Amino acid sequence: xxxxxxxxxxxxxxxxxxxxxxxxxxxxxxxxxxxxxxxxxxxxxxxxxxxxxxxxxxxxxxxxxxxxxxxxxxxxxxxxxxxxxxxxxxxxxxxxxxxxxxxxxxxxxxxxxxxxxxxxxxxxxxxxxxxxxxxxxxxxxxxxxxxxxxxxxxxxxxxxxxxxxxxxxxxxxxxxxxxxxxxxxxxxxxxxxxxxxxxxxxxxxxxxxxxxxxxxxxxxxxxxxxxxxxxxxxxxxxxxxxxxxxxxxxxxxxxxxxxxxxxxxxxxxxxxxxxxxxxxxxxxxxxxxxxxxxxxxxxxxxxxxxxxxxxxxxxxxxxxxxxxxxxxxxxxxxxxxxxxxxxxxxxxxxxxxxxxxxxxxxxxxxxxxxxxxxxxxxxxxxxxxxxxxxxxxxxxxxxxxxxxxxxxxxxxxxxxxxxxxx
Numbered sequence: 001x002x003x004x005x006x007x008x009x010x011x012x013x014x015x016x017x018x019x020x021x022x023x024x025x026x027x028x029x030x031x032x033x034x035x036x037x038x039x040x041x042x043x044x045x046x047x048x049x050x051x052x053x054x055x056x057x058x059x060x061x062x063x064x065x066x067x068x069x070x071x072x073x074x075x076x077x078x079x080x081x082x083x084x085x086x087x088x089x090x091x092x093x094x095x096x097x098x099x100x101x102x103x104x105x106x107x108x109x110x111x112x113x114x115x116x117x118x119x120x121x122x123x124x125x126x127x128x129x130x131x132x133x134x135x136x137x138x139x140x141x142x143x144x145x146x147x148x149x150x151x152x153x154x155x156x157x158x159x160x161x162x163x164x165x166x167x168x169x170x171x172x173x174x175x176x177x178x179x180x181x182x183x184x185x186x187x188x189x190x191x192x193x194x195x196x197x198x199x200x201x202x203x204x205x206x207x208x209x210x211x212x213x214x215x216x217x218x219x220x221x222x223x224x225x226x227x228x229x230x231x232x233x234x235x236x237x238x239x240x241x242x243x244x245x246x247x248x249x250x251x252x253x254x255x256x257x258x259x260x261x262x263x264x265x266x267x268x269x270x271x272x273x274x275x276x277x278x279x280x281x282x283x284x285x286x287x288x289x290x291x292x293x294x295x296x297x298x299x300x301x302x303x304x305x306x307x308x309x310x311x312x313x314x315x316x317x318x319x320x321x322x323x324x325x326x327x328x329x330x331x332x333x334x335x336x337x338x339x340x341x342x343x344x345x346x347x348x349x350x351x352x353x354x355x356x357x358x359x360x361x362x363x364x365x366x367x368x369x370x371x372x373x374x375x376x377x378x379x380x381x382x383x384x385x386x387x388x389x390x391x392x393x394x395x396x397x398x399x400x401x402x403x404x405x406x407x408x409x410x411x412x413x414x415x416x417x418x419x420x421x422x
Contacts (some may be wrong), residue, residue, distance in 0.1 A: 017184060028077040029392065030420045034399065034408035035072045035080070036060055043396040043409035045097040045382040047105070047128055052076055056396055057097035057107055058409045060085055067091040069109055070409065071129055076388065078411060086127045092121065096152045103127055107163055108150040110189045111136060120150045122195055135195040139168040148187060152271075156219040159192040161227070163214040173250070182207060185215035185242075186229045188249065203249030209233040212241070216271035223247040226306060228284060230268040238265040240284055240300060243291055244308060257308040259300045259316050264290040266298050271333040279362045281314060282306040283342060285333040288318050292391065295323040297331065297345060299364050315364050321371075323356060324349035332384045337391070340367060344385035345394060353379040355397060357418050363422035372418040378405060391416045 035041065039062035046056045053073050057411055060070035068087025086092070093110040099276045100106055105125040110118045119138030125131050139146045146168035154161045164187040172185050185207030190198035195405040206212065209231040216228045222247060231241040239260030246252040260266035265288070272283040288298035326346035334342045340361045347356035354375030359367045374380070378400035386394045395412040415421050 003062075004234075005303040009130050015041075027121065029390075029422045030139050030414050031078050032410065032412045033074075033078040033082070034401070035074075036070065036409050037063055040407040041070060042094070042381070042398040043411065044094040045384045046386055046395075046396040046411070047097055048388060048392060049058060049073075049099065050103055050265075051127075053081055054388070054394060054411075055097065055105060055127075056409060056411060057094050058383070058396070059092070060409075061091075067093070067112075069094050069107070071097075071107075072127065072409070074411065076390070078413065082129055085220055086123075086131070087391055093118075095150045095415075098155065098363040100124070102157050104132065105129075106153055106160060108153040110149050111138075113138075113145065116147050116167075117145045118147050118149055119276065120148050120164060120189065121152060122150075122160060122191060123197065133182050133195040135191060135197065137162075137189060137197065139166065139171065139300070141168050141170050151213065152256075154216065154218055156190070157222065159198075160195070161192065161217045161219065161225070162191070163187070164189075164215045165213040166205060168205070169207070170214055171203075171364040172207045174205070174218050180189060184211050184213070186212040186227070186231070188217045188225075188227060188245070190249070201248055203245075206245075206251065207231070208242070211238070213268075215268045217245070218271075218273060224252075225232040226282070227251075228268060228271045228282070230266065230286070231258070232265075235386075237262055237269055240268045240285075240286065241267055242302070242306070242308060242312075245304065257306075257312065259284065259313060260298075261288070264288050264293070267329060269329075272333050272335050272341065274301070275335055277337070278335050278341065279314070279339075283333060283335070283341055285331055285341075286330045287323075287345070289329065294325055294349075295329060297321050297323070297343060298344075299360070301362075301364060303402055317364050319343075319358075319360070319364075319366060321347075321356070321358070322349055323347040325377060326353050328353070328381050330382055333381060334385050334387060336387055342387065342393060343384045344382050346382050347373060348379075352377075353381065355380060355382050355395065355412075357385065357393070357395065357414075361365075374412060374415075376400065380410070387414070393418055 061067040072083040090114040123134040216227040225245040326348040358371035383396040
């Protein structure tokens with residue numbers, strides 16, 4: 001199976017002015033545009049609002065202000081409706097943006113207080129970018145402040161669930177008989193709708209291995225939550241990690257479920273609650289890599305009602321894709337409105353990190369004969385992929401431009417086959 005490379009020449013004339021720029025002439029059906037003013041910007045995530053506009057989340061940084069959160073609302077043709085910068089005295093790192101059932105925006109970010117000491121920021125905003133509520137969460141142990149990072153946010157029945165990890169090893173239950181040297185535990189925070197923290201009856205962390213991370217937590221009933229992450233419970237081998245949590249956040253299944261292989265590390269990056277058209281259940285997508293080897297895409301499809309046994313797996317496979325050794329082992333997935341899933345990853349097979357976009361069917365087989373690599377003259381990093389109301393594909397990420405390596409929030413719109421065609 002071939003790979004179709006779109007090498008985007010970033011002409012200096014496009015960036016003589018450090019403002020929103022685009023491939024000229026732009027077309028409503030396909031375009032590449034950059035967003036941001038002076039300094040560096042990064043693109044992290046995006047959502048489609050009920051009115052058809054798209055809200056982009058990322059970072060902006062300058063010498064005067066440090067790094068702040070950057071949100072841009074655009075029309076379907078890429079035209080800016082509004083943009084805002086949000087930040088305080090510390091640097092902020094944008095992580096995830098979701099649309100709530102009533103049309104609000106909810107985001108999570110990491111607040112960098114000091115090297116190796118971060119807190120988690122959760123914030124709700126109106127559809128026009130006005131802040132409604134915000135909450136910052138951090139912990140301390142016997143040595144002082146600990147390091148907490150967010151990976152995702154999900155709406156629950158009465159609020160929000162934030163998945164991530166922490167260096168505070170006192171939050172989880174004691175793991176009797178665990179001989180590994182613990183360094184980091186999976187974190188699953190719970191908030192009410194007004195972002196006030198849940199009572200201490202909710203267990204906030206879990207960690208059977210020496211390094212554990214929660215990537216997504218989903219509420220499936222009033223008393224049941226599904227936890228998706230990865231852990232190295234088997235010596236130094238990282239595997240996807242799935243378990244059930246009860247109403248108090250404690251695990252309520254006797255067996256840990258660990259999709260993955262013993263010959264390589266599998267890092268979970270994206271969890272999709274698969275809709276009916278794509279076969280109800282959960283798609284787990286991430287990166288598989290052995291020491292000294294190139295990276296590949298690893299996917300697992302689970303049925304809807306989990307028992308946390310091997311019988312939950314509908315399939316488990318690597319796609320056989322050579323991603324090279326990208327600097328960022330990142331990946332994003334999105335369920336198509338027709339069927340199947342879009343997969344976006346970083347790839348570095350030619351010495352420069354590019355975007356890699358493909359589509360798989362409901363059984364995990366690639367549908368495109370020529371998956372697409374988008375690339376500029378320097379290293380570029382993915383953010384997220386989504387399907388737009390007209391069936392086209394939207395991609396947010398970060399492009400490096402110019403000789404000084406300045407970065408810009410980038411939004412790419414391509415057709416349903418991933419190409420710059422009508």
